Structures are given as C-alpha cells and as structure tokens.
Amino acid sequence: MKICWANVESFAEADVVIFGIPDESKSHSLRKGSSEAPHKIREISNIRDTYKRGNKISTGFPLDGIKCKVYDQGNILRAEVGETVSKIVSKSKVPIALGGDHSISTEIIKSIYKRYGAVSLVYFDAHPDFISSASGYYGSVVNDVLPYIDVKSSIQVGIRTPEQEEIDNIKKHNMPVVTPLDMLKSGIVKIEKNILERLGENVYVSIDMDAIDPAYAPGVSVPVPLGLQSLDVLYLLKSVARHGIVGLDIMEVCPNYDIKDRTSHLTSRMIGEAISSINKTS
Numbered sequence: 378m379k380i381c382w383a384n385v386e387s388f389a390e391a392d393v394v395i396f397g398i399p400d401e402s403k404s405h406s407l408r409k410g411s412s413e414a415p416h417k418i419r420e421i422s423n424i425r426d427t428y429k430r431g432n433k434i435s436t437g438f439p440l441d442g443i444k445c446k447v448y449d450q451g452n453i454l455r456a457e458v459g460e461t462v463s464k465i466v467s468k469s470k471v472p473i474a475l476g477g478d479h480s481i482s483t484e485i486i487k488s489i490y491k492r493y494g495a496v497s498l499v500y501f502d503a504h505p506d507f508i509s510s511a512s513g514y515y516g517s518v519v520n521d522v523l524p525y526i527d528v529k530s531s532i533q534v535g536i537r538t539p540e541q542e543e544i545d546n547i548k549k550h551n552m553p554v555v556t557p558l559d560m561l562k563s564g565i566v567k568i569e570k571n572i573l574e575r576l577g578e579n580v581y582v583s584i585d586m587d588a589i590d591p592a593y594a595p596g597v598s599v600p601v602p603l604g605l606q607s608l609d610v611l612y613l614l615k616s617v618a619r620h621g622i623v624g625l626d627i628m629e630v631c632p633n634y635d636i637k638d639r640t641s642h643l644t645s646r647m648i649g650e651a652i653s654s655i656n657k658t659s
C-alpha cells in the first residue's frame with residue numbers, strides 16, 4: 378500500500394521519494410511497536426485522508442495543493458538506508474523516511490552528508506538524543522551525527538527532558554535549543570525567524586513525533602507531557618520546507634499505544650503538508 382500523497386508510479390519521474398524503515402532494533406523504549414508505523418501511517422492515510430464517492434477515490438489535499446511528483450517506494454531494511462538515500466539524493470530528489478526508531482536518522486544523515494556536505498539539522502524531539510556515553514542507538518543520534526552536521530546552523534526544537542549528560546553536551550557544542558516554553562513565550566513567528574536566519578543552504582529536518590504534546594500524539598515510543606502543539610510544529614515544518622530541504626524523516630510513531638490512530642493520521646497529514654511546501658527540485 379502506498380501513502381495517499383504518492384502521485385507517480387516511478388522513481389525516475391519523482392521529485393520526492395518516500396520510503397519506510399520498519400525497524401526498531403536500536404530503540405531502548407519499553408513501549409514496543411514503532412516498526413509497525415510505516416505500514417500504519419500509509420493505511421490510515423488511505424482511509425482518512427481520502428474521500429470515496431461510488432468508485433471514485435479523491436485525496437483531501439492541503440489547501441496549497443501538491444505540486445511535486447511523489448513516489449512511494451515501499452519499505453526497506455535498515456541495512457539498505459545508506460544506498461537508498463544516496464540513490465535518491467544523487468538525482469537531487471528529496472527523501473522522506475518513515476521510521477522506525479530514531480537511530481535510523483543517523484544512517485540517513487551520513488548518506489546525505491556524502492552528497493551535500495555538513496547539513497543544517499532541524500531536530501524536533503522531546504529528548505535531545507545527545508547521549509555521548511553510549512552510541513548507535515535512538516538516544517545518541519545528535520552526538521552520532523556531529524561530524525555530518527553544521528552545529529552553528531542547526532537547532533533542536535521541543536526539548537524538555539534532557540539528562541544531565543545531555544545538558545552538558547548541548548552547552549559543550551553550543552547547540553541552540555527551543556523548548557516548548559520558549560515557543561510559548563516568544564511566539565511562533567519569532568521562533569520561525571530565529572530558525573530561518575540560522576539555516577544554511579542544505580537543510581535536513583528530523584521529526585521525532587514525541588516533540589508534539591501527547592494530547593495530539595499519544596502513539597509514540599517515549600511520550601513526554603508539556604510538549605509542542607501540533608500546529609506549531611506544522612507551521613515551522615512548512616516554513617523550513619519552503620526555505621528548501623534536502624531530506625525529511627518522521628520517526629518514533631508507535632501504533633500499539635496510539636488512541637484511535639490519531640498519531641498515524643497526524644503524521645500522514647504532516648507529510649502531505651510538508652510536501653505541499655517543498656519547491657520542485659528537479
């Protein structure tokens with residue numbers, strides 16, 4: 378099953394290529410099941426983001442429509458991430474990855490680096506994922522990608538439960554952080570301006586759905602209360618996508634713990650909205 382935003386049948390004609398990685402082997406979460414997310418997000422997108430009249434099926438688009446050609450190439454193995462991403466970006470297409478656990482982003486960003494050099498990373502997450510005393514898992518992503526990103530032009534958004542080690546690493550590397558309280562205090566337009574002013578030419582966006590408050594996104598592996606509003610994340614995602622992105626991933630949806638599939642549905646809509654804001658690349 379393809380996500381409902383897919384509108385072309387071949388890789389060759391695509392501007393945007395979506396793929397899933399149904400793998401949670403580098404998660405330490407007590408809540409299992411993020412490997413089910415790629416399938417569930419596609420299923421829910423076809424059920425809830427389309428309308429049927431008789432034999433006709435019609436997609437419910439974002440208001441600004443979808444101008445890109447979007448290909449859904451299905452699911453791949455974790456071991457295939459590097460090769461898959463390098464094939465996509467070698468043609469200047471934009472990869473959109475569906476996890477799976479967040480450590481998959483490390484493999485994607487390594488592959489993006491080989492094509493574009495160090496990227497500006499916009500990292501939405503409740504957790505900094507900045508552990509340095511362990512590596513190669515979902516809690517060490519940002520530390521693991523340090524050689525492949527430009528920290529000066531990167532930012533973490535939604536952070537609200539850092540361990541002491543992560544607070545130390547944020548300070549040590551001068552990683553800018555926007556907490557949900559910063560968002561409340563400064564307002565979305567000022568935060569948007571701060572982010573856009575910071576970004577370099579090649580921007581990669583990684584979204585852990587736990588950045589969003591569990592009221593909107595209960596079906597995640599490691600939920601944390603007092604999170605971002607879904608619309609605030611969407612506003613920033615669309616703004617950064619309009620600026621131009623070289624890739625996007627959405628990770629850590631955990632359908633087993635979802636309430637009436639609302640997190641999968643939110644994820645599907647966010648993907649549609651992000652695509653509608655991406656300028657054609659090829």
Ligand SMILES: [Mn+2]
Pocket residue numbers: 479502504506515585629
């Ligand atoms: Mn994460």
